[in-house]
Amino acid sequence: MFKFFLTRVSLVIPTFIGVTLLSFALIRLVPGDPIELLVGERGIDPARHAMLRADLGLDKPLLTQYGIYITNVLHGDLGRSIVTKEPVIKEFFTLFPATVELSLFAIFFAVLIGMPMGVLAAVKRGSIFDYSTMGISLAGYSMPIFWWALLLMLYFSVYLGWTPVSGRISVMFDVEPVTGFMLIDSLLSDDRGAFTSAVSHLILPALALGTIPLAVIARMTRSSMLEVLSEDYIRTARAKGLSPLRVIGLHGLRNALIPVVTVIGLQVGVLFAGAILTETIFAWPGVGKWLVESVRRRDYPVLQGGVLLIATVVMTINLLVDMLYGLINPRIRRK
Amino acid sequence: MRHRSLILAVSTAVSMGFAASVAAKTLVYCSEGSPEGFNPSLYTSGTTFDASSHTIFDRLVQFKRGTTQIEPGLASSWEASADGLSYTFHLRKGVKFQTTKNFTPSRDFNADDVLYSFNRQWLKTNPDYKLSGGTYEYFNGMDMPKLLKSIKKVDDYTVKFTLNTPEAPFLADMAMDFASIMSAEYAAKMRAAGTPNKIDQDPVGTGPFQLTSYQKDAIIRYKANPDYWAGKASIDKLVFAITPDAAVRYAKLKAGECQVMPYPNPADIASIKKDPNITLLQQEGLNVGYLAFNTEKKPFTDVRVRQALNMATNKQAIIDAVFQGAGKIAKNPIPPTIWSYNDAVKDYPYDPAKAKALLAEAGYPNGFTTDIWAMPVQRPYNPNARRMAEIIQADWAKVGVKAKIVTYEWGEYLKRSKAGEHQTVLLGWTGDNGDPDNFMYVLLGCAAANNGANRARWCYKPFNDLLIQAKRTTDIAKRTELYKKAQVVFKEQAPWITIAHSIVYMPMSNKVVGYKIDPFGGHEFYGVDLK
Numbered sequence: 001m002f003k004f005f006l007t008r009v010s011l012v013i014p015t016f017i018g019v020t021l022l023s024f025a026l027i028r029l030v031p032g033d034p035i036e037l038l039v040g041e042r043g044i045d046p047a048r049h050a051m052l053r054a055d056l057g058l059d060k061p062l063l064t065q066y067g068i069y070i071t072n073v074l075h076g077d078l079g080r081s082i083v084t085k086e087p088v089i090k091e092f093f094t095l096f097p098a099t100v101e102l103s104l105f106a107i108f109f110a111v112l113i114g115m116p117m118g119v120l121a122a123v124k125r126g127s128i129f130d131y132s133t134m135g136i137s138l139a140g141y142s143m144p145i146f147w148w149a150l151l152l153m154l155y156f157s158v159y160l161g162w163t164p165v166s167g168r169i170s171v172m173f174d175v176e177p178v179t180g181f182m183l184i185d186s187l188l189s190d191d192r193g194a195f196t197s198a199v200s201h202l203i204l205p206a207l208a209l210g211t212i213p214l215a216v217i218a219r220m221t222r223s224s225m226l227e228v229l230s231e232d233y234i235r236t237a238r239a240k241g242l243s244p245l246r247v248i249g250l251h252g253l254r255n256a257l258i259p260v261v262t263v264i265g266l267q268v269g270v271l272f273a274g275a276i277l278t279e280t281i282f283a284w285p286g287v288g289k290w291l292v293e294s295v296r297r298r299d300y301p302v303l304q305g306g307v308l309l310i311a312t313v314v315m316t317i318n319l320l321v322d323m324l325y326g327l328i329n330p331r332i333r334r335k
Numbered sequence: 336m337r338h339r340s341l342i343l344a345v346s347t348a349v350s351m352g353f354a355a356s357v358a359a360k361t362l363v364y365c366s367e368g369s370p371e372g373f374n375p376s377l378y379t380s381g382t383t384f385d386a387s388s389h390t391i392f393d394r395l396v397q398f399k400r401g402t403t404q405i406e407p408g409l410a411s412s413w414e415a416s417a418d419g420l421s422y423t424f425h426l427r428k429g430v431k432f433q434t435t436k437n438f439t440p441s442r443d444f445n446a447d448d449v450l451y452s453f454n455r456q457w458l459k460t461n462p463d464y465k466l467s468g469g470t471y472e473y474f475n476g477m478d479m480p481k482l483l484k485s486i487k488k489v490d491d492y493t494v495k496f497t498l499n500t501p502e503a504p505f506l507a508d509m510a511m512d513f514a515s516i517m518s519a520e521y522a523a524k525m526r527a528a529g530t531p532n533k534i535d536q537d538p539v540g541t542g543p544f545q546l547t548s549y550q551k552d553a554i555i556r557y558k559a560n561p562d563y564w565a566g567k568a569s570i571d572k573l574v575f576a577i578t579p580d581a582a583v584r585y586a587k588l589k590a591g592e593c594q595v596m597p598y599p600n601p602a603d604i605a606s607i608k609k610d611p612n613i614t615l616l617q618q619e620g621l622n623v624g625y626l627a628f629n630t631e632k633k634p635f636t637d638v639r640v641r642q643a644l645n646m647a648t649n650k651q652a653i654i655d656a657v658f659q660g661a662g663k664i665a666k667n668p669i670p671p672t673i674w675s676y677n678d679a680v681k682d683y684p685y686d687p688a689k690a691k692a693l694l695a696e697a698g699y700p701n702g703f704t705t706d707i708w709a710m711p712v713q714r715p716y717n718p719n720a721r722r723m724a725e726i727i728q729a730d731w732a733k734v735g736v737k738a739k740i741v742t743y744e745w746g747e748y749l750k751r752s753k754a755g756e757h758q759t760v761l762l763g764w765t766g767d768n769g770d771p772d773n774f775m776y777v778l779l780g781c782a783a784a785n786n787g788a789n790r791a792r793w794c795y796k797p798f799n800d801l802l803i804q805a806k807r808t809t810d811i812a813k814r815t816e817l818y819k820k821a822q823v824v825f826k827e828q829a830p831w832i833t834i835a836h837s838i839v840y841m842p843m844s845n846k847v848v849g850y851k852i853d854p855f856g857g858h859e860f861y862g863v864d865l866k
Contacts, residue, residue: 036746038379041764042476043753043788052470084371085468094551150582158586165587168553171363171574177550283578285552293368298746 008319015315016308020073023307024066027300034058034082034298056082058300069304078305083297088305092287096309097180098168099286102278103271105202106210111264114214118221118260122229123248133218140215145274149208149281156204163204166283170197205282209274213267220263224256231255257328265321269314360865361572362847364858365584365593369552369577372467374535375512376456379472384512385858386555386575391433392515392540393564395424395449395494396506400862401851403621403673403769405510409444409541410494415809419501420484422509424449426492431562432518433545437537440520444541446488451519453486463522467535473513477767501807503814507768516541543568543861552577569849569864585842588613594844594865597858601659601718607842616841618852619672623665623774624716624763626707626727626832627790632758634703641829643693645683647734648727648832657723658835665833667822669774672854673766674811675818680826682833691734702735708752708760712745715837715856716763723834724761752790760790761834765856771818776802779830793830 035044035052044052053059057068072079078088117137121130157165168182169175173194175185183202186194228234229252237251276288287306294302370386371378378384388394397408407413410424430444454461456471457480463469474480482505484497498505508514518539525533538546541564544557555575559568576593578584584596585603589610599607607615628635628644635641650664666682669675694702709724710717717723724740731738738759743751752760767773776782781799783789798821805817825831841852846866853859 031744032746033750034746036749039472039476040379041749041762041788042379043749044472044476048475055468055470080468085377086372091551098553153583153586158589161590165590165592166578166583167576167592171361171554171576171592174548174556281580281583283553283576283580283583285550285577289552289579 005323008322012315012319015311019308019311020070020304021066023304024069027295027298027303028062030295030298032298034300037298038083073308078308079301081294081302082299083294083302088301089309091290091302092306092309094177094180095285095287095290098182098284099272099275099279099288101181101183102202102205102209102284102286103268103275105206106271106274107213107264107267109206109210110214110217110267114217115221115260117214118218119225119248119253121218121222122225125226130222134222137215137218140211141219143211145208145212145277146281148211149205149278152204152208153281164197164201166201166281168198168201168284169194170201173197205278205284208282209271209278212270212274213264216263216267216270217260221256221260224259225252228252228256254328258325261321261324261328265318268317272310272314359572360570361574362570362595362860362863362865363574363576363593364860365578365587365596366555366575366858367577367581367584367598368579370555372535373538373546373549374467374517375515376452376471376474377467377469377535379476381856387538388512388515389542389853389857389859390544390557390573391538391542391546392517393430393542394510394512394514394516395426396510398510398769398853398855400859401853403507403766403854405506408510409449409516413506415506419503419807419809420498422496422498422505423489424494424496426494427564428492430541430564432521432541433539433560433562435537435539435545437533438518438521438524438539440518440539442520444516444518445491446494447491447519448516449494450486450488451522452514452516453483455517455522456513457483457486462526463531463534466531471513473511473767477508477511477513479508503806503809504768504770504772506809507770507773511768544573563861565861568861570860573860588842588844591844594847595850595858595860596842599840599842601661604659604661604840607840612845613842614845614847616843616850616852618839618854619663619670620715620837620839620856621670621672621766621769621854622716622763622856623668623670623836624662624714624723624761624834625665625668626834627760627762627793628830628832629755629758629760630791630793630830631755634697634699634705635758637697638828639693639697640699642683643690643697643734644731644736645829645832646686646690646693647736648730648834649685650682650832650834651685652730653723653726654835656726657717657719658837661718661838661840662835663838665836666826668779668825668831668833669771669818669822670766670836673769673771673774675771675815675822677819677822679819680822682826683829687730687733694734694736699735702731702737704737704739705758706741707738708741708743708748708757710745710748710761711742714763715765715839716835717761718837720761727832753786753788755786755790755792757790762790764788767855769854771814772802772806775818775821775825776806779825791830793828795824795828795830798824798828 035049080087117133121133124130153165156163173191175189175194178185178188182198186198234251237247275286276292279286279288291306368382370383371380373387375384375388394408395410396405399406409427411427413422413424415422432440455463456474482498482502484499487495489495521539522534525531543560543563545560547556547558549555557573559571561567578587581598581600585599587593588596607613628641654662654664666680667677707724707727710720728738764778777788779789779793780802781794784792784794801817801821805814808814839852843850848866849863
């Protein structure tokens, strides 16, 4: 297990180099100059333009720039945003809790609904329930998130008025950001309604963001369950006279979980991608929107730093998922 | 079922929260994005100005609400010398800076604050010059370093600005966002405490609202400044709920989660107009969208060709298709909201037959080949440049002119068009200070004709002389006369096809009273009340 852990961790180094190099190179391959974009139609005289570029270190050869960047990163300095002049790391950690909160709830919702849906569809294979849930999940998977999110919002928030339209909490509650997680912060504040308000703001975005992972999890659970249910040990368990619930829940699901857990781990990356759209629509102050904005403005430090930090998070989560295998299935531990 | 009752309970709680808010007079504005920061001299975006200079700060002079006219601000009066080279401002007495958690002012606003605010942007010797990355794009963009000779404190309540050349628009410049007045005392205190950056993050101004909290991409909260020199604002609290998507802003307005929203989707305008709970204000924007001919390149050196293509372009079709009604045909290079707008100027009629005849006269009976540059981005003066270029292309084809549409990434586009690589280019301008000079001299003057903002690269002495004359006098009546003449010359010479001024729409709840559209495109809440 320890050796396995070490091999996995050593893989982090090339990934780190790849991620920094890619994010550094890609944004510079795109034409456009942050200073030209900043001044717009007004324009700027060439001498001043050169001075500002030198201030940002953009006048040096690309390789030197990359070298400086990597040295700074290794010293824990991700630089400052060209636009706001704030440290990248500070901006990231102001916004990141919102993305985590939203993603956690989205994945929680996806697992809570998706797994039982998949199990039931597998058990009742060929039934109307099977066909309809698989049909719905295919639709869910193919749906453009921004369209789905707007649809949910127009129906539940504007037409029915059940949930608030956007934001993390009603503007009436002035909650001090202590942890950055609104649910926790609202509980810490004295306002009674703050927590319920925060929950109500979370429902629709989590639903919208969780739709694709839900569909993927449901389909994965179903196919994995089908495979497991045809195994000899399931027949044995049935022959022993175990209750169907124990056969499916204990012997079936537990064995079927490995690919499902992998998929859940991989969905974290999908969640971050989906968060970009969901955050923009629901005015959710997370890192997704922040990154998109940085591309538009050619804010090199923000983009590089943001991508690196998110990549780190995704790598860590997938590492943890790999560790989980052993816990779920002892057969892997022994290998 | 339990789930549903939870949601119901929650939404009741939320609506009760709003009921309480009306009593406390909280106005929620669904703003379009996060400000870059809270010091308006450091940044250039309108979003930043809304959150800083329009709420927290004041300037020596200001624009009368909803107009481009200048009125006294922190200076209660001023005079310009006869040669137009110096301006003396008499400062208002008894103006208090805001009291915040970091700062309690010990004295009233005075000349030291004026000197500090400008010197920080101007003099490298100022201790705060480099603070927050200090680049002061607007101060430099308005050519202040070249223009300013000295700023002197005459006494505690008198400041004298001396210029290197007479520049009549200088007074209007002093009403611009970058010229906001900061507290010298606060800056000194924060410097002494070792936290100089605080002055840009936790701003202290003399304006009608003071910042109470900000969460990036989420919310900005203000409260009314109780000591505001022009009287406390009618609303007690002002909240900016940051909502980047236009459709969502509209949904929030309908659901009562905010009372005012900027930048609606053009496609939503019809449904907004029908909504009985929403008032829709509208006004022409302080901008112009145009097509500039590169007058240094053949065949656009010939005025007849430029006139012919003016006649070949169906502007009404552009307004209908590209602006979807949210635009107005432009005939002058300045929008009608600016003083000296010459309404007597007659635009070229849409007349392909006459255009063809004129082209033949110029020696192009079978037309010629050219290009049309189209911007890759949406701008207030041009929501869809690609579509606009296509319409113009089709119009020109009817008179035999074959045009290729060219586009580049936005930064690249600006750079290349400045260098004059184009034949014809679509671009536009949004005014900074409401002075005609800010459109005509900046965009069409000889000084900008060589790799500057003058994309037509058009340097026409009779026109330029009128502009220079207008710069040299501070007499508004005389200046108006000169600019009116200049507009006639401009139309005759046709360096541009003036295409459109956009129309700005502001939807708001019926409960909002006293809101006035800011011609500069900003959003201001002093003077606004809730029923």
